[in-house]
Amino acid sequence: MIPLNIPDRPPFYEGEKAVVVSCDMITAYGHGADVCWKGIMSGRNAVADIDRFSTAAFPSGSAAMVNGLRYLEKDSLVLQMFKKIFDTPSESVPKDSGLILASTKGEIDLLEKSLLTGEGEASECNLNNLLEKVSQLTGITGEAIVVSAACASATAAIARAAAMIRRGYKDSVLVAACDSVTEFVYSGFSSLMALDKFPARPFDRSRSGLSLGEAAAYALIMSEARARKEKRRILGEISGWGLSDDANHMTGPSRTGDGLSLAITKAMKTAGADEHDIGFISAHGTGTVYNDAMEIKSFKSVFKMEKKPVYSIKGGLGHTMGAAGLVEMIIALRALKEKTVPPTVNLKDPDDDARGWASGNQRAAGENKYGLLTNAGFSGINAALVVG
Amino acid sequence: MISVIGIGWMNGQEYGCILKNIREFYSDGIFPKKKIFPFSYKNIGRLDHVSKLTCAAVALALQDAGIACVPEHKHDAGIISTNVSGSFETDMRYFRDYLDSGRTLSRGNLFIYTLPSSPSGEAAIYFGLQGPLLYIAAGNNSMGNVLKTAADMLIDHEARVMLAGASEADHAFYFVLKGEAYSGGNILCSYDDAMKVVKKELCLREMVNEFLNLRKGITVS
Numbered sequence: 001m002i003p004l005n006i007p008d009r010p011p012f013y014e015g016e017k018a019v020v021v022s023c024d025m026i027t028a029y030g031h032g033a034d035v036c037w038k039g040i041m042s043g044r045n046a047v048a049d050i051d052r053f054s055t056a057a058f059p060s061g062s063a064a065m066v067n068g069l070r071y072l073e074k075d076s077l078v079l080q081m082f083k084k085i086f087d088t089p090s091e092s093v094p095k096d097s098g099l100i101l102a103s104t105k106g107e108i109d110l111l112e113k114s115l116l117t118g119e120g121e122a123s124e125c126n127l128n129n130l131l132e133k134v135s136q137l138t139g140i141t142g143e144a145i146v147v148s149a150a151c152a153s154a155t156a157a158i159a160r161a162a163a164m165i166r167r168g169y170k171d172s173v174l175v176a177a178c179d180s181v182t183e184f185v186y187s188g189f190s191s192l193m194a195l196d197k198f199p200a201r202p203f204d205r206s207r208s209g210l211s212l213g214e215a216a217a218y219a220l221i222m223s224e225a226r227a228r229k230e231k232r233r234i235l236g237e238i239s240g241w242g243l244s245d246d247a248n249h250m251t252g253p254s255r256t257g258d259g260l261s262l263a264i265t266k267a268m269k270t271a272g273a274d275e276h277d278i279g280f281i282s283a284h285g286t287g288t289v290y291n292d293a294m295e296i297k298s299f300k301s302v303f304k305m306e307k308k309p310v311y312s313i314k315g316g317l318g319h320t321m322g323a324a325g326l327v328e329m330i331i332a333l334r335a336l337k338e339k340t341v342p343p344t345v346n347l348k349d350p351d352d353d354a355r356g357w358a359s360g361n362q363r364a365a366g367e368n369k370y371g372l373l374t375n376a377g378f379s380g381i382n383a384a385l386v387v388g
Numbered sequence: 389m390i391s392v393i394g395i396g397w398m399n400g401q402e403y404g405c406i407l408k409n410i411r412e413f414y415s416d417g418i419f420p421k422k423k424i425f426p427f428s429y430k431n432i433g434r435l436d437h438v439s440k441l442t443c444a445a446v447a448l449a450l451q452d453a454g455i456a457c458v459p460e461h462k463h464d465a466g467i468i469s470t471n472v473s474g475s476f477e478t479d480m481r482y483f484r485d486y487l488d489s490g491r492t493l494s495r496g497n498l499f500i501y502t503l504p505s506s507p508s509g510e511a512a513i514y515f516g517l518q519g520p521l522l523y524i525a526a527g528n529n530s531m532g533n534v535l536k537t538a539a540d541m542l543i544d545h546e547a548r549v550m551l552a553g554a555s556e557a558d559h560a561f562y563f564v565l566k567g568e569a570y571s572g573g574n575i576l577c578s579y580d581d582a583m584k585v586v587k588k589e590l591c592l593r594e595m596v597n598e599f600l601n602l603r604k605g606i607t608v609s
Contacts, residue, residue, distance in 0.1 A: 054491070057491065057492035057493070104503055105502070105503075108479065111479055111480070111483060112483065115480075115483055115484065115487060116487075122476075122479075122480060123473070123476060125476070125479070126473060126474055126476065127474055127504070127525055128474075128525050128526075128527050131525070131527070132527075143526075144526065144527075145524055145525065145526040145533055146523075146524065146525040146526070147522055147523070147524055148474075148503065148504050148505055148522070148523040148524075148525075149505055149521060149522050149523065150503055150505055150509075156520075156522055160537070163540065163544060167540065167543075167544070183491075184479075184482075184483055184486075184502075187486055187491075187494040187499075188482070188494060188496070188499035188502065189499075190494070191493070191494040191495060191496040191499055192496045192499065192500075242546075243466070243519070243520035243521070243522075243546065244518055244519065244520065245466070245509075245512045245517060245518050245519065245520070245521045246518070247462055247512045247513055247515075247516045247517055247518045248513060249513065250500050250506070250509060250510070250513065251496075251500055259518065262518065266546070377505075378500060378503055378505075378506065378509065379503070379505055379506055379508070379509020379510075379512060379513075379521060380509065380512065380513065380521075381505070381509070381521050
């Protein structure tokens with residue numbers, strides 16, 4: 001037996017701080033973090049009818065898609081999105097940066113195209129090929145890896161980047177994340193009865209599933225020393241992280257929320273944060289009955305002294321799968337800056353368990369130091385970040 | 389100090405572990421689950437082929453490390469995996485099956501294996517591994533990267549024990565690594581020695597032989 005424990009504060013705690021110095025994203029709200037923030041704050045959702053493929057056989061026919069993408073053409077959907085955000089990066093990306101690419105299915109539409117039209121090789125959808133393309137787009141010549149951890153992929157990638165910087169392995173790491181709405185993925189989630197026929201309603205009493213979404217995003221994470229030396233604007237710090245697994249079920253979360261609580265506790269310990277330091281929680285909040293109930297149960301077990309403001313952005317821009325953690329981190333940093341907790345779009349009538357925690361309205365954030373982010377995925381994967 | 393305390397592996401013909409010096413052949417197609425798994429694995433039939441190989445290699449690796457597994461008990465152990473082709477074979481199977489149905493029905497039990505992290509997810513569920521679970525790919529240096537990430541996680545106290553390995557279509561190979569927070573197990577070799585072997589980019593059989601050579605002279609308790 002290897003007993004479970006919450007580890008001591010890691011030895012690198014006194015090491016370099018990992019700070020975010022630049023970021024960008026493209027979501028169904030449009031191009032840019034500002035557009036996404038305004039979309040969420042407006043309370044409007046970006047879910048629309050799908051016209052890329054027939055959804056006649058599925059119980060749902062909508063998703064949150066990026067306008068202007070061409071399906072089953074030369075470039076995959078995610079490459080088209082990456083080209084838009086790396087075409088004019090807000091700040092230069094050092095060539096010697098490490099690169100971590102997070103995704104679940106990457107360029108899976110290349111496999112679809114090969115099987116449907118006979119064009120191209122299906123094996124081109126290998127994530128290593130996409131990694132090479134992103135390296136070329138960004139000009140990064142440093143070490144590059146793919147991290148895939150289901151719908152917690154981006155969160156796990158950010159955690160690895162922060163760990164590399166804290167331990168002094170790297171002083172600059174670019175985390176890029178993506179996933180797209182394809183027939184492959186849509187049919188799969190449909191077969192699992194995971195999709196709501198209405199736009200997803202996280203934490204709502206009447207929620208009945210998720211809305212798929214697509215996004216590509218990046219964040220350039222540096223050591224504080226290098227960021228200051230290069231006079232970079234510091235958008236926030238990745239202060240803590242925690243990864244765990246429910247070890248319970250392939251597609252359903254543990255009903256107890258224990259696995260997520262373990263990840264949250266690890267993240268807070270890494271950050272040196274206590275309950276009072278956390279101002280709000282950016283939840284995974286997919287809109288499925290079991291995920292949202294599990295998350296609230298977990299939050300209640302960790303935060304015993306007071307209720308924390310909880311929100312999910314997935315009602316607005318859908319579940320962007322492997323990109324979700326990165327999009328959510330960028331929005332959480334904005335929430336810290338604005339001292340505002342965003343509304344959970346489409347949440348009208350909070351479930352009994354979520355009352356006093358989640359809300360469809362924006363709220364003022366307190367003066368607390370940190371925001372907490374949580375994500376979960378198939379195989380029982382849990383991931384948590386503490387950002388400040 | 390990070391040490392290797394167990395190795396388990398399986399391909400289509402044979403399986404084994406290093407410290408316990410087990411190497412057995414089995415009839416192709418007849419999966420020797422009773423010999424490998426420490427307790428009943430009723431649902432193994434629903435797993436895809438790569439997940440079966442992965443769970444078998446993890447079972448042998450944990451057995452090699454002397455880590456007892458019983459149902460419902462969770463371990464502070466994580467698992468990191470890699471491979472060459474991601475989930476490509478299952479992706480093809482899933483989408484062809486969906487197309488064959490006239491694009492009306494797809495099979496959820498195939499879809500769940502279209503994530504490259506799913507085989508290690510099955511291992512985490514069966515063995516109660518509650519630490520970090522990741523899939524990493526890094527071109528030609530994937531195995532080295534997986535081993536290094538697992539070692540870093542141990543140093544950073546992200547888990548007491550980490551499994552790290554590869555789950556390919558025709559074989560699986562897993563290390564058990566421990567850090568200072570876990571006192572159990574016999575040490576096969578240091579992390580540095582394991583990395584030297586990994587960097588040779590050997591085939592499965594050559595790698596097994598290299599580690600069997602490292603084992604010589606070690607008394608296993």
